[in-house]
Amino acid sequence: MTHIAEHTSRAVVPRETLWGELIHKEDWWAIWIGLGLIVVAAALFVDGGTLKWIAVAPLRWSQPTQVATQLREHWTQYTALLVLWAVLFGIGASGLRIKLTQFLPAFVVLYVAALGLYFLGQWNQAAHYNLEPPLVALALGLLLSNTVALPQWLSSGLRVELYIKTGIVLLGASLPLTLIAWAGPVAILQASIISLVTFAAIYYTSKRLGLDPRLAAVLGTGGAVCGVSGAIAVAGAVGAKKEHVSIAISLVVLWAIVMIFALPLISRDLGLSTGVAGAWIGTSEFADAAGLAAAQTYGGYAGNVPGIAGSADAAVNAFTLMKVIGRDVWIGVWAFVLSIVAISRWESTGVRTKAGAGEIWRRLPKFVLGFLLASVVITLVTRGYSYADYKKSVLPGLVAPLQVFRVWALTFAFLSIGLTTRIRDFAAIGTRPFYAFTVGVVINVILGFILSTQVFGAFWTRLGQ
Amino acid sequence: MSTSEPRCQSCRHFTRAAAELEALLPGLRTLSSAYAAVRSGDGLCSVHDRYVAAYSHCAAHAQQRPSQSAELTG
Numbered sequence: 001m002t003h004i005a006e007h008t009s010r011a012v013v014p015r016e017t018l019w020g021e022l023i024h025k026e027d028w029w030a031i032w033i034g035l036g037l038i039v040v041a042a043a044l045f046v047d048g049g050t051l052k053w054i055a056v057a058p059l060r061w062s063q064p065t066q067v068a069t070q071l072r073e074h075w076t077q078y079t080a081l082l083v084l085w086a087v088l089f090g091i092g093a094s095g096l097r098i099k100l101t102q103f104l105p106a107f108v109v110l111y112v113a114a115l116g117l118y119f120l121g122q123w124n125q126a127a128h129y130n131l132e133p134p135l136v137a138l139a140l141g142l143l144l145s146n147t148v149a150l151p152q153w154l155s156s157g158l159r160v161e162l163y164i165k166t167g168i169v170l171l172g173a174s175l176p177l178t179l180i181a182w183a184g185p186v187a188i189l190q191a192s193i194i195s196l197v198t199f200a201a202i203y204y205t206s207k208r209l210g211l212d213p214r215l216a217a218v219l220g221t222g223g224a225v226c227g228v229s230g231a232i233a234v235a236g237a238v239g240a241k242k243e244h245v246s247i248a249i250s251l252v253v254l255w256a257i258v259m260i261f262a263l264p265l266i267s268r269d270l271g272l273s274t275g276v277a278g279a280w281i282g283t284s285e286f287a288d289a290a291g292l293a294a295a296q297t298y299g300g301y302a303g304n305v306p307g308i309a310g311s312a313d314a315a316v317n318a319f320t321l322m323k324v325i326g327r328d329v330w331i332g333v334w335a336f337v338l339s340i341v342a343i344s345r346w347e348s349t350g351v352r353t354k355a356g357a358g359e360i361w362r363r364l365p366k367f368v369l370g371f372l373l374a375s376v377v378i379t380l381v382t383r384g385y386s387y388a389d390y391k392k393s394v395l396p397g398l399v400a401p402l403q404v405f406r407v408w409a410l411t412f413a414f415l416s417i418g419l420t421t422r423i424r425d426f427a428a429i430g431t432r433p434f435y436a437f438t439v440g441v442v443i444n445v446i447l448g449f450i451l452s453t454q455v456f457g458a459f460w461t462r463l464g465q
Numbered sequence: 466m467s468t469s470e471p472r473c474q475s476c477r478h479f480t481r482a483a484a485e486l487e488a489l490l491p492g493l494r495t496l497s498s499a500y501a502a503v504r505s506g507d508g509l510c511s512v513h514d515r516y517v518a519a520y521s522h523c524a525a526h527a528q529q530r531p532s533q534s535a536e537l538t539g
Contacts, residue, residue: 024483027502096483096500161498228497235516236507242490245516249492256496287496331503351473351513353521366502417495425491 026162029092031370034169036088037405038374041173042381045398054080055401057408058119067119082111085408089162098156106157113137114411127304134293134414138260141418150419158420163413164289165367170406171320172374174313174399176382179463180375183321186459187282190451191326194283197447199224199334202440209432213346214240215247217338219433222248223440226328226365227256227287233363237335238342239351246427251437253421254429256290259445264298274302274310275318275464276452282322283448293414295319296407310464313403318460320371329368332360470526474506474519477529481508481519 022028041051056077061067071078086107093103114137120126121133144150199220206216218240222231231248234240263284267277277298285291299315301308339355382394452460473479480486483499489509493499506519513523 021502024500025502026498026500098484158494159498159500160495161501226503228493228495229501229503232493232497232501232507232516233503233505236505236518239513239515239517239521242509242514242516245490246492249490249495249497253492253495289496349513349515350525351510351515351517351521351523353518362505363503420495422491427491 023095024097025366026092026096026159027165027366027370029095029162030165030169030367031373033088033092034166034172034409035370035373035377037170038173038377038402041398041402042377045394046381050397051401052397053077054084055404056081057404058115058122060122060124061119062124070119078115081408082108085111085412089159089166092162093156093159096159096162098159102153102156104157106154109154110157110412110415113415114408117411117415118407121300127301132264132297132300133411134297135261135264137411137414138257138293138418141415142257142421143418145419145422146424155420158416160289160413160416160420163409163416164292165370167292167406167409167413168288168320168324169367169370169374170402170409171316172371173378173402174406175317175320175375177375177379179317180321180325180372183318183459183463184325186456187279187321187326190279190283190456191322191330193451194444194448195224195327195330198440198444201443202436205439206433206436209436211432211436212241212244214238214342214349215244215433216436217342218244218248219251219437220440221331221334221338222252223255223286223437223444225334226331227252227290229287229328229365230331230334233331233335234338237339237353237355237359237363238346239349239353243427247429247433250426250429251433252286254426255437255441256286257417257421259285260290260294260297263294263445264301267298268301268305268308271307272453273461273464274299274308274312274314275460275462276310276457278315278318278464279322279456279460280448280452281315282319282326283452284445285319285323288323288328289413289417291319291323292316292410293417296410296414310461314464318463321463324368324371328365331365332363335359335363470522471528472519473508473510473517473521473523473526475526475529476510477527478511478525479508479517479519479529480511481506 044050056074058070086104089107090100090104094100117133117137120131120136202220202223203216206219217238218231218235221234228249231252232245235245263281278295281291281294285294295315299312302310302312336357336359343355385394486499487494507516510517512525
């Protein structure tokens with residue numbers, strides 16, 4: 001604890017009970033669900049089995065009759081997969097105190113919509129018509145949620161963060177620990193540069209425009225570190241006004257959705273490789289869910305759009321390294337530092353608080369631990385295999401089913417983003433916050449592009465190969 | 466160190482339940498969530514109209530009713 005804080009408060013921060021934390025936070029449910037699937041898959045694989053049967057996914061098609069044939073031949077697998085997801089996410093929702101009577105029907109609707117999107121993405125003309133599933137999911141969801149009154153019960157199943165965090169934990173199974181150790185330092189360096197510059201740009205522009213320093217800090221963290229999650233973490237740490245939180249939420253969501261469409265399309269026009277584009281998206285998107293939608297869209301161009309080099313997975317891998325390892329894990333540090341500044345430098349609010357290093361752990365996005373553990377599990381299970389054996393048995397028997405689970409989880413999230421974005425609910429942003437945040441966005445996008453394509457371009461290109 | 470000052474988390478003016486927070490802050494669940502670990506135990510103070518940490522405190526503290534304490538987590 002700091003000297004300053006000791007003068008401000010003598011109170012001891014009460015500990016959240018460990019049990020309460022483990023069952024009432026979705027980060028932990030993402031770990032239980034994602035890591036649970038990985039451990040079961042690994043145990044089966046070691047025993048000569050596989051989860052391949054239930055990890056069903058649509059195959060490439062060109063005629064609608066082929067879709068009907070696939071559904072007829074695999075309906076039991078699709079039904080079993082629905083039951084598996086409903087049970088896993090249903091238990092998670094129950095832990096979060098979401099009514100199962102509302103969650104389960106909503107989830108069935110979400111699953112059916114995700115199945116349709118998954119099939120759409122496998123159409124051999126999808127890339128030609130820009131019908132990448134994440135973009136279609138978002139556009140469709142935005143259209144529906146802003147033109148039709150969706151039933152209240154449906155919103156119970158639209159848990160963007162639960163699905164996206166589960167997808168990120170599952171993604172850890174595709175990234176060997178050696179790759180994370182090799183690329184992590186570069187990701188952290190690039191992310192640190194962009195985070196500091198973007199935060200400074202938004203914070204000082206806000207100050208020059210006469211905005212409250214707490215609002216400036218909340219906007220700055222939202223733009224520089226981790227979108228809405230970063231903004232609310234810092235808002236709590238510094239005691240921001242409720243309207244500050246609402247303004248930050250509206251600005252981050254607005255710009256994040258613009259970037260979901262803009263970054264992949266600009267990258268495509270510039271012919272960036274998947275690794276480089278993924279790094280740029282990881283540097284310049286504001287939220288994990290939005291960034292993964294953009295990165296997966298770009299990964300879908302690999303092999304389908306002429307001139308896009310790199311593997312399909314490279315975009316998502318580079319994005320995750322940059323965003324999750326480079327930016328997300330530092331939320332607690334930002335909250336800790338800014339809480340000290342708030343206590344020592346800014347006008348008192350009447351609410352006294354304290355700044356302690358415990359903030360760093362309390363605000364750590366815990367799902368990152370699941371992502372790293374997933375990588376450890378797969379690295380341990382697959383050690384000793386030659387590259388040829390890996391391609392022949394490990395990839396199809398262990399990693400590929402987990403990749404299929406990941407795509408499903410992410411598709412649930414992409415649909416949920418659009419369906420929960422109601423433009424009429426946005427807070428009145430005001431010209432000055434909009435201007436300050438937008439300055440940060442412009443600087444972030446330009447600097448992110450330079451860092452990803454020029455300064456570290458060769459590194460990200462190599463990662464993509 | 467003293468533990469005598471009651472914290473916001475036990476105040477009746479403090480809203481901490483995740484579902485309520487998501488209702489009070491529209492858009493929160495679009496790209497984040499009140500169930501996220503980064504939120505820790507933060508909530509909304511209706512006296513100061515601020516979003517504050519659960520371990521904060523102030524002079525306007527009002528002990529919550531027993532029935533409220535069961536709804537705090539989340």
